[in-house]
Amino acid sequence: MKYIVVTGGVISGLGKGITTSSIGRLLISAGLKVVPIKIDPYINCDAGTMNPFQHGEVFVLDDGGEVDLDLGNYERFMDVSLTKDDNITTGKVYLSVIERERKGEYLGDTVQIIPHITGEIKHMIRSVGIKANADVVLIEVGGTVGDIESMPFLEALRELKMEVGDENILFIHTTLIPVVGSVGEQKTKPTQRSVKELRSTGIQPAMIVARGTMELDMKAKHKLKSFCEVAENAIFNAPDMDSIYDVPIHFEKQNMLSEIKEKLKLNTSEINSQKWDEWKAFVNRLKHASNQISVAVIGKYTDLKDAYLSYNETFHHCSAETDTKINVEFISAEDIEKCDNLDTMLSKFNGILIPGGFGNRGTEGKIKAIEYARVNNRPFLGVCLGFQMAVIEYSRNVLGLKDANSTEFSTITEHPVIDLLPEQVGVTDKGATMRLGSHAIKIKEGSFAYNIYNKNKIYERHRHRYEVNPEYIEKLEKHGLIFSATDIEDKRMEICEIRDKKFFIATQFHPELKSRPMAPAPVYLAFVKSMIQ
Ligand code: GLN
Secondary structure, X not given: OEEEEEEEOOOOOOOHHHHHHHHHHHHHHOOOOEEEEEEEOOOOOOHHHOOHHHHOOOEEOOOOOEEXXXXXXXXXXXXXXXXXXXXXXXXXXXXXXXXXXXXXXXXXXXXXXXXXXXXXXXXXXXXXXXXXXXXXXEEEEOOOOOOOOOHHHHHHHHHHHHXXXXXXXXXXXXEEOOEEOOOOEEOOHHHHHHHHHHHOOOOOOOEEEEEEOOOOOHHHHHHHHHHHOOOHHHEEEEEOOOOHXXXXXXXXXOOHHHHHHHHHOOOOOOOOOXXXXXXXXXXXXXXXXXXXXXXXXXXXXOOOHHHHHHHHHHHHHHHHHHOEEEEEEEEEHHXXXXXXXXXXXXXXXXXXXXXXXXXXXXXXXXXXHHHHHHHOOOOEEEEOHHHHHHHHHHHHHOOOOOOOEEOOOOOOOOOEEEEEOHHHOOOOOOOOOOEEEEEEEEEOOXXXXXXXXXXXXXXXXXXXXXXXXXXXXXXXXXXXXXXXXXXXOOOOEEEEEOOOXXXXXXXXXXXXXXXXXXXXXXXXXXXXXXXXX
C-alpha cells in the first residue's frame, strides 16, 4: 500500500481539498484503487455539532457519518462512497485512546501523545487502507503546517514514513504564492518559511502545489527549487480556475500523474481510461453550456457560500447535463421577511429552492417565498427544512390552520404539523443523534416523484430530527399536498408534491449529497429541466 499526504502551508482555505480530490481523480483514472482520508485537527469528534458558518456545510455519508465538506469533494471527484472512518479528528483519536485507558487496556503504561496518540492515528489510517483494500491511501491534513493542533498528526505521519519507507509515501505541500507590488512580483518567502516549518517536523515535501492568482514564473520556480529542495518538475501550478472540475486536467497537463508514479514506483497504465475521457467530456460540457437560467436559493447561511456547497455543486452537475449555465443566487430568508413586494425580488428567477437548515431565524421568510412560488406557479424545490416549510405553508394558507408550525420553532402551536420524530423524544445529546445517513424510500407509482426516479425503491441520505406529524397527513392530502414517497414502513413522509403545478416538489432527504458530476441528483435535474422549459 502506498500513501500520499497533502499538507497545507501559509494560509488556510487554499483549496487543499480540491487539490487532494484532483490528485485522487488522476489516480483513479490510471486504474488505481484509492481511499481518501481527511484529517481535521479540531477537538470535535465529528463535524455534526458545528455551525455551517465555521467550516461550511456538514456533509453526510451513507453510514450516517457527519463529516467535513471535503469528503463531499472526494466523493464527487473520485466517484466513491466513503465512510465515517475516512474523517479523522483529534476528538475521535483522543476519545478512542481515553476509552481504552479507562478499560485498562494500556496495562499500567503512562498514556502519552507519543507513542499512544500518534499510534492511534497511524492505526486509524492503516485500518482505512486495509478495509478498502486500497492501492493508495490519500491523506489530506487539515489546517496549516505550524498549527499546534496538527503537530501530533504530522508526527504520526513522520513515524509512518519511517515504518513504510520513503518509496511508499509521498508528501505534497500545497502552498500560497502571493503576488505583490506594482510589478506583480511572485513572492516565495512564505512558502520557504512553511517548508522549513514542515522540515522541522522531520518531513521533506517531495512535491509542491503552488496556489495563486496566476501561473508560477521561472524566477519563482528556481527559488522554490533551491530553498525548498524540490525539483522543478515536481513543482506544480495551481492558479485560480473558473471551475474546480478543471483542476485535475490542469494538473495532468503538467504531468503530475507521471511524477507521482515515478516517485512512488507505481506500476500502472497511463492515463487514458474511460474514466478520464468521461471527466474531460464533463468539464467540456460544463464550460460550454449555451443556455442560461437563474435559481434563487433562500436560506440562512447565505453569507458563506461553502455552507451550501453540495447544492451549488449539484447545479454544476445539472448544468453539464442540460447544456445550461445555472446562476445560483443565495438570498437571505430574513431579507424576504422584510420585503413588501416579493415580485420585484423573485420574478427574475426561473425557480426557487429552499435548502435544509436548523433554528427559527428566517423561517417566516422561507414560508413567504414558498407561498410566492406556489401561488405564482414557479418551479419550487424544498430540501429537508425546505420540505417541512412547504408543509407548514400549505397547512397555513390552504388548510387555514393559521398558526401551523414545527415544534422545532414553537412548542405552543395549536397545529404542530411538523413534530419531533418519535425516537428523538428524550434524546438530549446533540452529537450524531439525528436520523442520519442512507435510508430506503418507497415511491408511489403514478406520482411525479416516480416519473423522476423511474423506480419504486431508492436510497437517499438524511439528517433531521423532525418529520411530518402523521395526524395531519390525511387532511393535507385531501387538500392536494400529496405525499408520494415514504420510508419503508410507511411511517415517515419523504417526498411531497402538488400535482397541478409546473414543478412543486420537496424532499425530507438531501438529494444533493449523492449528486455526482456524471450522475446529477435526479430531483435536481428534473427541477432544472422544469426551469429551462
Ligand atoms: N431542522 C430540521 C430537522 O431537524 C431540518 C433539518 C435539515 O434541514 N437538515 O428536522
